Amino acid sequence: MNKRESVNDFVVRFANVNGSGSASANNLFARAIFRLGVPVSPKNIFPSNIQGLPTWYEVRINEHGFLGRRSGVDLAVAVNGQTLYQDYQEVLPGGYFLYDSTRELSEKFNRDDITVIGVPLTTLCNDEFKNPKLRQLLRNIIYVGALSFLLDLDFSILTESIEKQFRKKPKLGEPNIKALELGFAYAKEHHAGVCRLSVRKSKKLGDEILMDGNSALGLAAVYAGATVTGWYPITPSTSVVEAFERYSRQFRTEQDTGRNKVAILQAEDELAAIGIVIGASWNGARAFTATSGPGISLMSEFLGLAYFAEIPAVLVNVQRAGPSTGMPTRTQQADLLACAYASHGDTKNVLLFPCDPKECFDLGADAFDLAERLQTPVIVMLDLDLGMNDHICAPLVWDDSRKYDRGKVLSAAELDSRQEKWGRYLDIDGDGICYRTYPGTHPTKGAYVTRGTSHNEYAGYTEESPIYQAGMERLLVKWQTARSLMPPPRIKIRDTGFAVGVVFFGTTTHAAYEAISRMAEQGLEINSLRLRAFPFQDEVVEFINRHQMIFIIEQNRDGQLRTMLMTEIGVSPRRLQSILNFDGLPITADFITKKIQALLADEHQENLQVSQGGQA
Amino acid sequence: MSFDRPNFRHPKLAKNSAGYSRTDYEGAISTLCAGCGHDSTTNAIIQACFELSIVPHRVAKMSGIGCSSKTPAYFLGKSHGFNAVHGRMPSVATGANMANRELLYIGISGDGDTASIGMGQFAHALRRNLNLNYICMNNGCYGLTKGQDSATADKGSVGKRGAPNMYASIDLCELAIELGASYVARGFSGDKQQLVPLIKGAIAHNGLAFIDVISPCVTFNNTSTSTKSYEYVREHIEATNTFDFVPLQQEILAQYSEGASQEVVMHDGSIIHLHKANSSEDVTDRLQAVNKLELEKKRGRLLTGLLYVNPDIQETHDIINSTLRPLNTLTEADLCPGNSALQRINESLR
Numbered sequence: 031m032n033k034r035e036s037v038n039d040f041v042v043r044f045a046n047v048n049g050s051g052s053a054s055a056n057n058l059f060a061r062a063i064f065r066l067g068v069p070v071s072p073k074n075i076f077p078s079n080i081q082g083l084p085t086w087y088e089v090r091i092n093e094h095g096f097l098g099r100r101s102g103v104d105l106a107v108a109v110n111g112q113t114l115y116q117d118y119q120e121v122l123p124g125g126y127f128l129y130d131s132t133r134e135l136s137e138k139f140n141r142d143d144i145t146v147i148g149v150p151l152t153t154l155c156n157d158e159f160k161n162p163k164l165r166q167l168l169r170n171i172i173y174v175g176a177l178s179f180l181l182d183l184d185f186s187i188l189t190e191s192i193e194k195q196f197r198k199k200p201k202l203g204e205p206n207i208k209a210l211e212l213g214f215a216y217a218k219e220h221h222a223g224v225c226r227l228s229v230r231k232s233k234k235l236g237d238e239i240l241m242d243g244n245s246a247l248g249l250a251a252v253y254a255g256a257t258v259t260g261w262y263p264i265t266p267s268t269s270v271v272e273a274f275e276r277y278s279r280q281f282r283t284e285q286d287t288g289r290n291k292v293a294i295l296q297a298e299d300e301l302a303a304i305g306i307v308i309g310a311s312w313n314g315a316r317a318f319t320a321t322s323g324p325g326i327s328l329m330s331e332f333l334g335l336a337y338f339a340e341i342p343a344v345l346v347n348v349q350r351a352g353p354s355t356g357m358p359t360r361t362q363q364a365d366l367l368a369c370a371y372a373s374h375g376d377t378k379n380v381l382l383f384p385c386d387p388k389e390c391f392d393l394g395a396d397a398f399d400l401a402e403r404l405q406t407p408v409i410v411m412l413d414l415d416l417g418m419n420d421h422i423c424a425p426l427v428w429d430d431s432r433k434y435d436r437g438k439v440l441s442a443a444e445l446d447s448r449q450e451k452w453g454r455y456l457d458i459d460g461d462g463i464c465y466r467t468y469p470g471t472h473p474t475k476g477a478y479v480t481r482g483t484s485h486n487e488y489a490g491y492t493e494e495s496p497i498y499q500a501g502m503e504r505l506l507v508k509w510q511t512a513r514s515l516m517p518p519p520r521i522k523i524r525d526t527g528f529a530v531g532v533v534f535f536g537t538t539t540h541a542a543y544e545a546i547s548r549m550a551e552q553g554l555e556i557n558s559l560r561l562r563a564f565p566f567q568d569e570v571v572e573f574i575n576r577h578q579m580i581f582i583i584e585q586n587r588d589g590q591l592r593t594m595l596m597t598e599i600g601v602s603p604r605r606l607q608s609i610l611n612f613d614g615l616p617i618t619a620d621f622i623t624k625k626i627q628a629l630l631a632d633e634h635q636e637n638l639q640v641s642q643g644g645q646a
Numbered sequence: 647m648s649f650d651r652p653n654f655r656h657p658k659l660a661k662n663s664a665g666y667s668r669t670d671y672e673g674a675i676s677t678l679c680a681g682c683g684h685d686s687t688t689n690a691i692i693q694a695c696f697e698l699s700i701v702p703h704r705v706a707k708m709s710g711i712g713c714s715s716k717t718p719a720y721f722l723g724k725s726h727g728f729n730a731v732h733g734r735m736p737s738v739a740t741g742a743n744m745a746n747r748e749l750l751y752i753g754i755s756g757d758g759d760t761a762s763i764g765m766g767q768f769a770h771a772l773r774r775n776l777n778l779n780y781i782c783m784n785n786g787c788y789g790l791t792k793g794q795d796s797a798t799a800d801k802g803s804v805g806k807r808g809a810p811n812m813y814a815s816i817d818l819c820e821l822a823i824e825l826g827a828s829y830v831a832r833g834f835s836g837d838k839q840q841l842v843p844l845i846k847g848a849i850a851h852n853g854l855a856f857i858d859v860i861s862p863c864v865t866f867n868n869t870s871t872s873t874k875s876y877e878y879v880r881e882h883i884e885a886t887n888t889f890d891f892v893p894l895q896q897e898i899l900a901q902y903s904e905g906a907s908q909e910v911v912m913h914d915g916s917i918i919h920l921h922k923a924n925s926s927e928d929v930t931d932r933l934q935a936v937n938k939l940e941l942e943k944k945r946g947r948l949l950t951g952l953l954y955v956n957p958d959i960q961e962t963h964d965i966i967n968s969t970l971r972p973l974n975t976l977t978e979a980d981l982c983p984g985n986s987a988l989q990r991i992n993e994s995l996r
């Protein structure tokens with residue numbers, strides 16, 4: 031047998047039972063690798079269930095820094111009886127299978143192309159620890175100890191992590207360290223020299239952090255000065271508001287009174303959640319909510335109101351696999367159309383597409399400035415992979431001289447010093463954005479009734495067609511202004527012949543760059559554009575027009591970004607080829623590479639036929 | 647279409663203690679049908695605000711969708727208004743109130759807006775005891791969509807459409823009491839004498855004050871066979887009490903006999919002085935309130951007046967312990983933890 035051999039480039043997959051406390055053990059493992067300076071990307075693959083169903087934790091270790099998901103398992107840590115055989119089958123030839131040998135494997139486990147590593151986790155654990163509640167947790171820590179030996183993973187990094195975690199309660203840390211030692215010692219005694227995968231300290235990482243996108247967004251909302259949130263629990267967005275709440279507890283308590291400088295309300299549903307946001311924003315507070323697909327559907331009517339009545343609103347959509355309840359714990363990028371055009375009538379909403387936690391923080395904070403500057407909903411589009419998994423990214427930075435851009439809001443003094451009559455929907459600067467007033471500002475000036483019915487420039491109700499139409503057209507002028515304010519796309523040009531270009535966004539980024547670099551090694555240079563916002567800027571149009579072939583890589587079935595590019599910037603459908611991954615798992619570089627190569631081969635074939643006059 | 651009133655002020659027009667005359671509390675001219683109950687209710691709101699010397703621009707008027715929800719355009723023209731979407735006034739009012747706890751919030755809704763599409767939001771605003779004056783203009787039908795039965799239409803009641811309503815009706819006051827409202831009253835748009843003090847009490851109340859105002863729709867539901875018609879309501883109305891609303895600064899002049907009256911001290915120090923039909927009645931008793939409503943219903947009577955009040959309850963801001971400063975006045979210095987705190991967070995993520 032050819033054993034898989036690698037330093038700092040392999041995939042470990044943990045197979046656990048949901049609700050068995052495996053998360054902390056698995057995190058401990060991933061963070062230890064990160065602390066050794068080795069690029070690592072852990073991904074939770076979990077069911078929509080609280081207890082008892084299978085769950086996996088895939089850790090990709092990659093010295094080159096390719097952090098997208100990679101399919102194929104080099105080392106399985108299988109502690110879930112339900113999926114034991116499946117996990118066994120999925121190990122790549124030459125790979126390793128670590129299992130709890132307290133129970134012996136049955137006869138059907140008869141592959142001769144993998145290395146089986148038995149560690150009697152349950153026996154070791156029960157012999158050592160008496161507390162039944164602790165036992166379940168520590169059993170998982172034992173396999174981390176075993177991995178430390180098998181992968182030559184610096185043991186002290188693990189113990190330091192435990193000590194850091196239990197700094198305040200060192201007594202609780204002790205059994206964890208004991209469990210690590212148990213696993214380490216057992217593996218050393220029984221499996222020395224068996225495993226040829228190893229983790230070696232690296233200089234690849236510098237000051238990076240390891241964080242999940244949802245926490246970064248919740249933190250962004252604190253930094254950007256959000257004070258009101260209404261929300262309704264839904265996976266995978268819940269942890270955005272949980273993070274906001276956690277950081278608010280830390281940073282938003284009034285020193286002298288102990289009162290909160292924030293209002294967080296768990297609403298009765300998503301309609302109320304967005305209603306709360308709109309009411310608060312209308313009244314001059316920064317407000318946001320977070321939800322996922324089903325919530326977006328419910329919020330649609332209100333989003334149209336915010337668009338038409340021109341009220342800022344920040345919404346975070348952590349996308350999951352649809353339609354309907356779909357696969358609630360799997361990832362997808364399938365709400366683009368639903369968000370971009372949420373609500374009836376001619377409605378368009380600004381979208382932002384972060385690709386890692388650092389960008390969740392940056393674009394998340396920018397979303398508040400943009401929403402207030404543009405007086406319109408801004409939707410930050412994450413997905414489950416970005417929101418709920420830890421990602422390595424650059425450290426977060428805040429410019430202390432930064433001022434919140436509250437947009438065009440008139441104070442009482444400004445209302446008084448104004449020469450011309452103020453109109454809530456009167457565009458005096460030509461950018462399509464009008465001046466608003468907060469309730470309670472001035473005794474006699476600046477009051478109006480906000481409404482979703484058609485209105486004239488002075489906010490009065492009207493059904494006069496020319497006035498209605500002029501208002502709708504002004505919203506398009508504002509849309510043009512929005513284009514100029516969007517974060518620009520990231521463009522990388524490798525081929526100045528502009529033969530092949532790819533367009534992608536969000537969590538496709540890592541896999542796409544990996545695929546591009548792989549194809550470059552094979553002699554095919556590909557240019558790329560990472561989209562960061564809707565409406566699309568001129569750079570997007572130029573990039574697409576410049577290339578002979580364009581591939582749009584997305585994680586949905588219907589090529590939603592492609593549809594938007596066709597309708598919004600008028601690119602011919604024939605020029606845009608889709609690469610679509612929609613199985614609910616994060617897209618891989620393998621998948622992208624194969625698709626691009628196949629499509630290019632097809633194209634080549636067609637060209638040949640045409641040039642040979644093959645069509646009768 | 648709406649009109650602006652001429653800005654002419656008669657010098658002799660009486661001013662209230664805040665220096666405003668009654669016209670300062672008016673809005674644009676109503677476009678509702680002549681005789682619509684909603685216009686009378688609007689007038690009662692204007693009267694109550696005038697008498698209480700409310701500063702007009704420190705009020706925010708919130709509403710949903712319906713004929714009733716249009717009325718914020720017809721009162722307090724110097725205040726901001728928000729005519730939201732159908733059934734969702736409570737959530738928008740909640741957000742607005744969270745942003746600035748210092749304004750006075752008047753929420754207008756209809757029976758369709760509240761008892762059907764907005765039932766969920768109604769229930770939860772009550773539950774949170776939002777500091778909001780929630781006025782439901784209840785005409786037993788959907789006026790704006792031409793007279794369909796609403797969920798508050800009584801069983802057997804027949805409007806202009808001609809077919810009797812077959813379904814049980816929802817009593818919003820009973821429901822409000824059960825859902826935790828802290829001030830519940832029922833008025834009739836045709837009885838200003840009673841309605842104005844009810845609204846004043848609501849304004850003084852700290853928390854959610856719900857007033858169900860029977861407000862007939864003359865166009866679709868004022869038939870002799872409808873139980874929400876002027877005629878029917880006048881014949882079947884039963885007041886549980888009458889009361890004086892005594893604002894904080896005013897001394898109590900009248901003498902009241904013991905037993906047949908009850909004093910309720912409101913959060914702001916003003917006093918509601920009730921004159922009751924029965925000396926054992928207690929408006930702060932939830933159980934009694936619901937019993938009385940049911941009892942009168944059995945007798946075929948429509949109970950009006952102040953039904954229930956709990957002046958010592960916490961409103962939403964108290965419950966969530968939010969700062970006394972309006973959240974919308976906080977600045978970067980109050981809200982942003984700054985880069986050094988962020989660097990510590992980075993460190994914890996390594």
Ligand SMILES: Cc1ncc(C[n+]2csc(CCOP(=O)(O)OP(=O)(O)O)c2C)c(N)n1
Nearest residue numbers: 712713714732756757758759787788789790
């Ligand atoms: C989502 C939605 N569904 C339906 C409507 C149509 N609609 C407008 S007003 C209304 C009923 C209003 O009844 P009510 O709240 O009792 O107000 P009234 O007109 O009787 O004062 C309906 C169904 C709407 N505006 N929005």
Ligand code: SF4
Nearest residue numbers: 679682713789863864
């Ligand atoms: S239809 Fe009925 S509720 Fe609507 S304005 Fe006319 S009378 Fe009033």
Ligand SMILES: [Mg+2]
Nearest residue numbers: 756757785787
């Ligand atoms: Mg009605």
